[in-house]
Amino acid sequence: MNLENFLLLSAILFSIGLYAVISKKNLIIVLMGLELMFNAINISAVAFSRYITPYSQLDGLSNTFLVGQVFTLFIITVSAAEVALGVAIVFAFYRNKKLISVENANILKN
Numbered sequence: 001m002n003l004e005n006f007l008l009l010s011a012i013l014f015s016i017g018l019y020a021v022i023s024k025k026n027l028i029i030v031l032m033g034l035e036l037m038f039n040a041i042n043i044s045a046v047a048f049s050r051y052i053t054p055y056s057q058l059d060g061l062s063n064t065f066l067v068g069q070v071f072t073l074f075i076i077t078v079s080a081a082e083v084a085l086g087v088a089i090v091f092a093f094y095r096n097k098k099l100i101s102v103e104n105a106n107i108l109k110n
Contacts, residue, residue, distance in 0.1 A: 006047035014040035027093070031086045038079040042072045 013036055020033025049068020 003047055003051040006043060010040045010044040010047070013043070027090045031083065035079060035083065038075055042075055045071050
C-alpha cells in the first residue's frame with residue numbers, strides 16, 4: 001500500500017467522526033466520533049512517519065522512523081483519558097437527569 005491509500009482511509013475515518021460529532025445528539029455517539037477522529041489522526045501520523053523517512057535510514061531503525069509511532073502513543077494516552085472523563089460525565093449526567101442528549105447539557109449548570 002502506498003501513502004495515498006493510508007491518507008484516503010484517514011480522511012474517510014475523520015469525515016465519519018466529524019459527521020458523528022456535528023450531527024448526533026447522543027453524548028455517547030459524540031464521544032465515539034471523537035475517538036474515530038483521533039484514530040484517523042493516528043493512521044496519518046504513522047503513515048507519514050513511515051513514508052517520509054528516507055529508505056537509506058530504514059536499515060537500522062532511525063529516530064525519525066519512530067516519531068509518528070511515539071506521537072501516536074501520546075494521542076492514544078490522551079484519548080484514553082478523554083474517554084474516561086467523558087464517560088464519567090455522561091454517567092453522572094444520566095444519573096442526575098436521566099438524559100444523555102447534547103441539547104440538555106446546559107442543565108448541568110443547575
